[in-house]
Amino acid sequence: MTETPVHPALWPAPVASGAVDATVTVPGSKSVTNRALVLASLAAEPGWLRRPLRSRDTLLMAEALRALGVGIEEGVGPDGSGEAWRVIPAGLHGPATIDVGNAGTVMRFLPPVAALADGPVRFDGDPRSYERPLNGVIDALRTLGARIDDDGRGALPLTVHGGGALDGGRVRIDASSSSQFVSALLLSAPRFNQGVEVRHTGASLPSMPHIRMTVDMLRSVGAQVDEPETGGEPNVWRVSPSALLGRDLTVEPDLSNAQPFLAAALITGGKVTIPDWPERTTQPGDQLRRIFTEMGGSCELTERGLVFTGSGSIHGIDVDLSEVGELTPGIAAVAALADSPSTLRGVAHLRLHETDRLAALTKEINELGGDVTETADGLHIRPRRLHGGIFHTYDDHRMATAGSIIGLAVEGVQIENVATTAKTLPDFPRMWTEMLTGAGN
């Protein structure tokens, strides 16, 4: 008898045998953790970061800041509860070398920090990091007084020749390819001699909640920020120079990483509870309450957390995802299993994410028998009966979770390199299996 060969890099996505009923504790937000690390490193006094996410993107951020001289130590928070990082700011030093991996937050948020260091800081990363846009940050930093050596493509690898301080001032950028350009300049701006005025000149600006998160977190450490949403000029952000406070911050669960678990409730007609879902948050994942409700579920924010319940039906959706682009792969996966077609719009910039997400989703869902077409700014998804096969992930954590969502309802889906979920959710395979077996409840 011959056994079916098991490829070590292929993970058989488990099929749900019935309605899931689980409580899933989701680790901390990548976006909050990496902003908090930067702000705490630039502060005038030590601070605490509780329940930080420990994943590839956040460990790269911590390692990079340590390379610049910041102390980031393991500890328990001031009240003795929970795991925490103590961040001890220090003079920022070069020479240093920073590995950004494929973390947008590291490759964009740290060049402005490096401009404040007193020597050269070399940035390098995964091959894909060379293809992701960085021109908005490079050009802006040059305008603000920094010296940067790159190969002229507006991308990695590059060296920022930190001069110990940066003038700052006014800058115009086109951030239509990534909101992280704006966030990057704002986060370090309190430490620029003149602060910053960033004027976005492009036709569109994706991921506004992530810019709100930047503004909120800056304000929470004492920075003064003027911005469009509180009466400022449209598309203009101003940050004044000031010292930043060291705070004691508890990181919220990553609501975008809650997505596959909520999707499991939707697809199986089950129920999933996510503890500690914040009542108020700038995280884009909070919009899943609305989007997945429109797709057939219902939810309630209770003392136990967000309780999300599937109805047994999954509906297609016509939705603009420009504010919440990182939710697209998971929504596309659910849409492929729905009872009507879907149109996902406003996400052309996803072609420059971890991989070209529009091409990858189209190819992988179609190879399982689906009918997805790319549009100029998104996807059109017509549900079909799907079959098993290999779901390639292109080193993209959200492709791996999207394939797993489909695998709940389709026999024989194998996820290639599920370990790529380590970018933001290293424990995904265990959490997924526990959700299905009811362990961890």
Ligand SMILES: O=C(O)C1=C[C@@H](OP(=O)(O)O)[C@@H](O)[C@H](O)C1
């Ligand atoms: O600032 C952030 O933390 C992020 C901003 C968004 O980037 P883009 O605006 O490049 O899409 C988002 O997709 C990414 O996952 C995280």
Ligand SMILES: C=C(OP(=O)(O)O)C(=O)O
């Ligand atoms: C786009 C994403 O990540 P990054 O921070 O690398 O841009 C994402 O997590 O979906």
